[in-house]
Structures are given as C-alpha cells and as structure tokens.
Amino acid sequence: xxxxxxxxxxxxxxxxxxxxxxxxxxxxxxxxxxxxxxxxxxxxxxxxxxxxxxxxxxxxxxxxxxxxxxxxxxxxxxxxxxxxxxxxxxxxxxxxxxxxxxxxxxxxxxxxxxxxxxxxxxxxxxxxxxxxxxxxxxxxxxxxxxxxxxxxxxxxxxxxxxxxxxxxxxxxxxxxxxxxxxxxxxxxxxxxxxxxxxxxxxxxxxxxxxxxxxxxxxxxxxxxxxxxxxx
Amino acid sequence: xxxxxxxxxxxxxxxxxxxxxxxxxxxxxxxxxxxxxxxxxxxxxxxxxxxxxxxxxxxxxxxxxxxxxxxxxxxxxxxxxxxxxxxxxxxxxxxxxxxxxxxxxxxxxxxxxxxxxxxxxxxxxxxxxxxxxxxxxxxxxxxxxxxxxxxxxxxxxxxxxxxxxxxxxxxxxxxxxxxxxxxxxxxxxxxxxxxxxxxxxxxxxxxxxxxxxxxxxxxxxxxxxxxxxxxxxxxxxxxxxxxxxxxxxxxxxxxxxxxxxxxxxxxxxxxxxxxxxxxxxxxxxxxxxxxxxxxxxxxxxxxxxxxxxxxxxxxxxxxxxxxxxxxxxxxxxxxxxxxxxxxxxxxxxxxxxxxxxxxxxxxxxxxxxxxxxxxxxxxxxxxxxxxxxxxxxxxxxxxxxxxxxxxxxxxxxxxxxxxxxxxxxxxxxxxxxxxxxxxxxxxxxxxxxxxxxxxxxxxxxxxxxxxxxxxxxxxxxxxxxxxxxxxxxxxxxxxx
Numbered sequence: 001x002x003x004x005x006x007x008x009x010x011x012x013x014x015x016x017x018x019x020x021x022x023x024x025x026x027x028x029x030x031x032x033x034x035x036x037x038x039x040x041x042x043x044x045x046x047x048x049x050x051x052x053x054x055x056x057x058x059x060x061x062x063x064x065x066x067x068x069x070x071x072x073x074x075x076x077x078x079x080x081x082x083x084x085x086x087x088x089x090x091x092x093x094x095x096x097x098x099x100x101x102x103x104x105x106x107x108x109x110x111x112x113x114x115x116x117x118x119x120x121x122x123x124x125x126x127x128x129x130x131x132x133x134x135x136x137x138x139x140x141x142x143x144x145x146x147x148x149x150x151x152x153x154x155x156x157x158x159x160x161x162x163x164x165x166x167x168x169x170x171x172x173x174x175x176x177x178x179x180x181x182x183x184x185x186x187x188x189x190x191x192x193x194x195x196x197x198x199x200x201x202x203x204x205x206x207x208x209x210x211x212x213x214x215x216x217x218x219x220x221x222x223x224x225x226x227x228x229x230x231x
Numbered sequence: 232x233x234x235x236x237x238x239x240x241x242x243x244x245x246x247x248x249x250x251x252x253x254x255x256x257x258x259x260x261x262x263x264x265x266x267x268x269x270x271x272x273x274x275x276x277x278x279x280x281x282x283x284x285x286x287x288x289x290x291x292x293x294x295x296x297x298x299x300x301x302x303x304x305x306x307x308x309x310x311x312x313x314x315x316x317x318x319x320x321x322x323x324x325x326x327x328x329x330x331x332x333x334x335x336x337x338x339x340x341x342x343x344x345x346x347x348x349x350x351x352x353x354x355x356x357x358x359x360x361x362x363x364x365x366x367x368x369x370x371x372x373x374x375x376x377x378x379x380x381x382x383x384x385x386x387x388x389x390x391x392x393x394x395x396x397x398x399x400x401x402x403x404x405x406x407x408x409x410x411x412x413x414x415x416x417x418x419x420x421x422x423x424x425x426x427x428x429x430x431x432x433x434x435x436x437x438x439x440x441x442x443x444x445x446x447x448x449x450x451x452x453x454x455x456x457x458x459x460x461x462x463x464x465x466x467x468x469x470x471x472x473x474x475x476x477x478x479x480x481x482x483x484x485x486x487x488x489x490x491x492x493x494x495x496x497x498x499x500x501x502x503x504x505x506x507x508x509x510x511x512x513x514x515x516x517x518x519x520x521x522x523x524x525x526x527x528x529x530x531x532x533x534x535x536x537x538x539x540x541x542x543x544x545x546x547x548x549x550x551x552x553x554x555x556x557x558x559x560x561x562x563x564x565x566x567x568x569x570x571x572x573x574x575x576x577x578x579x580x581x582x583x584x585x586x587x588x589x590x591x592x593x594x595x596x597x598x599x600x601x602x603x604x605x606x607x608x609x610x611x612x613x614x615x616x617x618x619x620x621x622x623x624x625x626x627x628x629x630x631x632x633x634x635x636x637x638x639x640x641x642x643x644x645x646x647x648x649x650x651x652x653x654x655x656x657x658x659x660x661x662x663x664x665x666x667x668x669x670x671x672x673x674x675x676x677x678x679x680x681x682x683x684x685x686x687x688x689x690x691x692x693x694x695x696x697x698x699x700x701x702x703x704x705x706x707x708x709x710x711x712x713x714x715x716x717x718x719x720x721x722x723x724x725x726x727x
Contacts, residue, residue, distance in 0.1 A: 087565075087606075087607060088565075105541060105545055107538075157725035158725065159725055160725070191567075192568075192720075193567040193568060193569070194567070194568030194569075194601050194719075194720050194722060195722060197568065197569055197570045197573065197601060198570070198601065198722045199722075200573075201570055201572075201573065212572070212576045212579075212593075213576070213580060219573065219577055221574075221577055221606055221607055221610055222605075222606040222607040222610075
C-alpha cells in the first residue's frame, strides 16, 4: 500500500487542530500541526508534507504572506481556510498560488474532497498533463480542440472554447475571476467580470443538462469557477 | 429702518439755522406782545404788564428752548422798561422792584425751559426705547427661524448692517457642534486692512463663541448703537446656545436609542444562539453517553439535527456580522456586472434543503441586462428573503421570484410568498430591526434578516418594500443599472 499522505495544518485554534487531527487521522492521513505562520513555514521546510491546510488569520503573520513565502520554494498544494465575506483575501491568496479554499465552518466531506483534488493535482503536475478531460457526459479533447456531449459534438465559439479549455486544463481547482479573465481575454480585462459572466452563461447553456443547476462548471460565489472532472 | 444718523455737515448747518430761527421768532413774539400792550398802555398798570410779559417768555422757552427763552426774557424786560416804565422811551431803571421783574422773567424762562427739555428728552427716550424694542423683536423673530449657526450669523450680520451704516461688517462664529468655524462679511469681500472700529463679542457664560467686527465710515459708534449691538449679540448668542442644547439633546436621544437597540440585539441574539446550541448540546451528550446503544437511524437523526443547527448558527452569525457592518457604515458593496439569475440559482442550490417543501417559480427574462451588484451581498438579500418566505409561508406553497426592467435605468425584483399578509401600517416596520409579525416564541430568527436586506439594497442605491398581494406577501426591490455612470455593457455574441 502507498504510504500515508502527510498533511500540515497551520491554524492557531487548538480545537480546530484537535478536530482535524482526529478526522484526518481516521481517514488515513498523517497530520502535523503548527499554531503560527513562522512554525508552519519551518515545519513545511523540514517535513515536506504532501498538502498544507492554511488558516488565513494567524496570530503572527498574514496567511497570504505565508502562502507567498511557501510558493518561493515549493509547489506543495495549499488549501486555505477562511470565513465568509473575506472574498478579497481569498482571491488574493488564490492568486498568490494557493490551490483551493474552504469556508469555515465546513463539512468533513468537503474537506476530504478538497484534499483528494489537491493530491491528484500534485500527482498530475509531476507527470504528463491530460489531453482528454472527462466530466460526466462531457469530453474535452485539448489537442484536437473537440468538445462532445454524450457523444455529440458541441459547437463552441473561439472564446467559449478558450474559456472551457482553460478551466478544464486546471480541472477541480478554483480559478479566480481576475485570473481567468487575464488568461482567456488578456491582462487588460482583469476586472471586466461581465465578459466572464456572459460567456459562462452561454457555455453552460451548451454544456449543462440543467444550466441553472450546473454540474460541470461550478460557481464559487464572489471568487471564481471550478471545473469538475470525474474522480 | 435707519434710525441713528450720524450728524454730517448738512445736518450741522440745519441745526444752526433752527437755532437762529428760534431767536428770531422769540424776538417776533416779544414784539407782538409789546405792540398789543402798547395799545392798552393807558388801561393797564405796570405790574399787570410785567405779568403779561410772562406769556412770550413761556411760549419761547416751550417752543424753541432755553436760550431763545432767556433771550426773550431780556427782550421782554427791555421792552417793558422802554415802553411801560416811566419815564417812557428810556432804559433807565428807577426802582429796585423793576429789577425784580427782570429776574422773575429770567427765572421763569430757565425753569420752564428745563421742564420742557426734561419732558422732551423723556419723550425722545421713550421713542428710542420703543424703536429698540421693535428692532430686537424683529431680530428675535428672525433668529427663531434660523436653523443653523450660519443662518444665525447671517441674521446678525443683516440686522447689524441695517442698524449701523458700516463700511464693512463681519460676523465670525467659532467651530460649533461639528460645524466648521466660518465668517460672514457684508459686503462680500475682504475686510479693510486695519483694526476694526468696533468689536462686539458673542459670549456665553463659559466661552466666547464669536464676534461682530465693524469698520465704520465715521467712528466711533454712538452709545445707543453700541447698546443695541450688544443686545443683538446677546440675542444671537442665546440662539446659538439654544441650538447647541438642541443638538446635544438629539445626540443624547440617538445614543439612548442606539443603546436600547444594542440591548435588544443582545437579548435577541443570546436567545437565538442558545436555541440551536441547546439542540446541539442535547444531541451530542446523548451520542457521547454510554447509557443507550443508539441504533443507526436514531444516530443519523441526532447527527442531522446537529448538522442543520450548526448551519443555522452560521447563518445567524453571518447576519449579525452583516448587521454590524451596516450599522458601522462599513457595508461598501463591491459592485461588478453580474447575471442576476446566476446569483439566484446559486442561492437556490445552497438553500435546497430549507426550500424542499416549497415550489420555487423563477421568471427572469433572458434579455435582462447584467446588473451592477456585489455578488455576495446580493446573494445575502435572496438568502434572507427566501429564508423569510420559508419561515412564514405554509409548507407546499409556491415562492415566486421575478425580475424585469422597470425602466431603462432600473431593474425590479420581486420575491412573492403565500404567507400571511401584513397589516398595511406595518408594511414599513417589518424592515425595522427586531420587528416580527408574529410572537417571537412562534418563529425563530433574530429579526435582522429583512433589515439587512434593506441595508444592502440601499447601499446599492435601490429601494425595498413589501406589498400585500392577493395570494400573500410580495417583497420588491429595485437595482439601479448604472455603474460609475455607465449603462450595462452590451457584450456582442460571438459567431461560431
């Protein structure tokens, strides 16, 4: 059997540390905890964990700063913990290289799903990237630029395709609005969320069985979008 | 009304003219009396003539003052001596009693002139006082109408300049009750480059609050002007003080009200937070306890209760945070162009468990333009309106969500439920904090949901209201469709 995945939790709340230790331990993760940013950075360097769970409000330093410092030397997946209505901070942290985020309070199911995505992402970044991405009845062939839904080709405009390809290429990760706009439309469109909204709505009409209840591309309210692939 | 004219050169010559006229008329009247008495000289004895000479002296002093009176006394004496004392037509005085006649005439002139002068000056003073009272009354009327220190200063400046013709007049009031200190000048230019001729302070018992400064054409102020100006200043200061007191009282009322709201909030919050906590505590202690071996379905039930209650607690805390942001004025929407239906779809997914017992009907035209809103805040408005609907409307009923253009600058959104209607006079109040239609025991909630909706909608520049509709209650709100003055962007559809 594969060795147990190692998770580093950087959070100053003793009860949160205790709960995560118990829950993750029960799901076969090895857990280390650090109560401050400094200790977290030191532990990350010493133990080289597989995934880091990082709380944005730490007693000694800004969580975004921890994120930036980690990214200077490692690509270890980072999952951010934060509270609702800190959308600005979440976007900053994601743009600083964090992979995903969870809003406190969160359910165990969500936490485990995020951890699995992070691990898969890590595994993938070390091997060859997928050229064919599958999400339910949807298949995106990134080399041949063909999108099919239930075996039938879906006609997309150039921008719709670029948008979908970009999301699918970073499947299961949260991509922030400014980030997507910059990469699909160009840096000068960073703040023009309306483009994204309109094209996303068109894209969903073509891809989703129920555009109002999307299953392929999920909205992260106020943050961005996430393309979901089959596990 | 200008009352106090400074004597200028034309006035002075007129004054002299009046005086000379008095002397001339005194002479005329003495002459007339002398002529009349001459006709009767043979029938009158000298003492009667002397007595009758009192008439011109009395008339002269009464009409023209002391000196014309004295002058007439001398004139009368000389005429009496010349025409009526033998030997006639000489000025020789033969008997001491004739000197006494002259003295009596003089004493009468002096005494009478003083009596008349006293009566006159008494009358003049009465007139002046009456005019001052009228002026002060008009001032106090104007001051009572003034609503701010600036208006008080304007009234003072206008009334002072009506009273004294000054080259330049300036009213300055120090900083008061959050208002900046300021100056008001008549005319509206810089004051002359020299020290003012008169400075009347506006002072309360505690401190000086301002000044009236004057540069005069002909300094200094007359005592009357100065007295009246000081009365103006006192009235102005009183008006300022009255305003300060009213201001303090309003502040005190606001503080008291905010205190009252805070304690209402605390009691409501503790009650509301405790209810889910009690359920959670009961469920977890049951599960921890070894006394009963819980069967799987029962365990699941208890755990679901805990799960739902923690979600509810989280919703409450979120609302409290939003409320405190609205109260602190810190709720600044980060407005971007968003698709309204996308926001609502997200909320419906999030609330699917709570709304499972309802039919949700959504009618939003496809061509509704993008709306400039803060995504999370607009989500919160729908979460609160739908939570409210789920709380009051009967299970199995329909919740209708509609949006359309009211005009080219405004979108109108309604969320209708089939819950109980609200008495017309309470339709506004349901947006007040802690207001509940029903008894607090029957329905849970902090009573903050709708007031948060109001806070958010208004922060977006819109308006929210409730309306009774045939099937129940409708909440409607407007969203202005302008972002930094720009209309919703038209994004061109792309060709395949």
